[in-house]
Amino acid sequence: MWNIEEIKKDIRSNLSDYRYNHSLRVMEEAERLAKHYHADIEKCKVCGLTHDMCKEFTREENEKIIEEYNLPKELLNSENKNLAHGFIASILVSEKYNFTSDMILAIRYHSTGYPNMDILAKIIYLADKIEKGKDYPGIEEERYLAYKNIDKAIILCLNNQIKHLKEKNIVINKMGYKTLKFLEESTIN
Numbered sequence: 367m368w369n370i371e372e373i374k375k376d377i378r379s380n381l382s383d384y385r386y387n388h389s390l391r392v393m394e395e396a397e398r399l400a401k402h403y404h405a406d407i408e409k410c411k412v413c414g415l416t417h418d419m420c421k422e423f424t425r426e427e428n429e430k431i432i433e434e435y436n437l438p439k440e441l442l443n444s445e446n447k448n449l450a451h452g453f454i455a456s457i458l459v460s461e462k463y464n465f466t467s468d469m470i471l472a473i474r475y476h477s478t479g480y481p482n483m484d485i486l487a488k489i490i491y492l493a494d495k496i497e498k499g500k501d502y503p504g505i506e507e508e509r510y511l512a513y514k515n516i517d518k519a520i521i522l523c524l525n526n527q528i529k530h531l532k533e534k535n536i537v538i539n540k541m542g543y544k545t546l547k548f549l550e551e552s553t554i555n
């Protein structure tokens with residue numbers, strides 16, 4: 367079993383103040399959402415805390431882990447940049463803290479979601495987007511929907527994410543489209 371206080375100390379040195387504080391706020395938002403949707407509060411909190419633990423790794427650090435754990439080399443490609451930090455974190459939480467498979471998946475795909483997500487994965491995806499420190503166009507509606515209809519909230523977040531990335535000439539990883547398509551087809555209006 368993991369200990370949140372020990373994990374906090376453990377991840378601290380790899381994160382800037384900005385990223386560490388974001389992680390704490392994602393943990394808080396994940397806890398609120400877990401209570402609201404009767405999900406596993408401890409799992410939501412600790413996944414929220416650790417989801418970005420590798421986001422500030424250097425390319426060399428990423429290469430080392432990819433080599434060590436025999437992970438797909440494509441993770442280093444620029445189009446997988448956003449996916450890579452979640453993927454690498456999901457390997458480390460499994461190795462270091464014995465997180466369960468549902469937690470590993472929630473962390474691995476926290477930037478894009480994945481089709482047929484469980485409630486833990488949905489909460490981590492959303493908590494990352496709407497935590498209290500974030501401010502971008504459309505966030506108030508995302509926050510409102512997050513506690514009303516979690517699937518619709520994720521659809522809105524993905525659409526906003528795609529729009530925002532397009533403006534910066536970045537294409538969202540294809541997993542984001544797969545998640546969106548799945549949710550749009552399975553959500554009753």
Ligand SMILES: [Fe+2]
Pocket residue numbers: 388392417418494
């Ligand atoms: Fe994050």
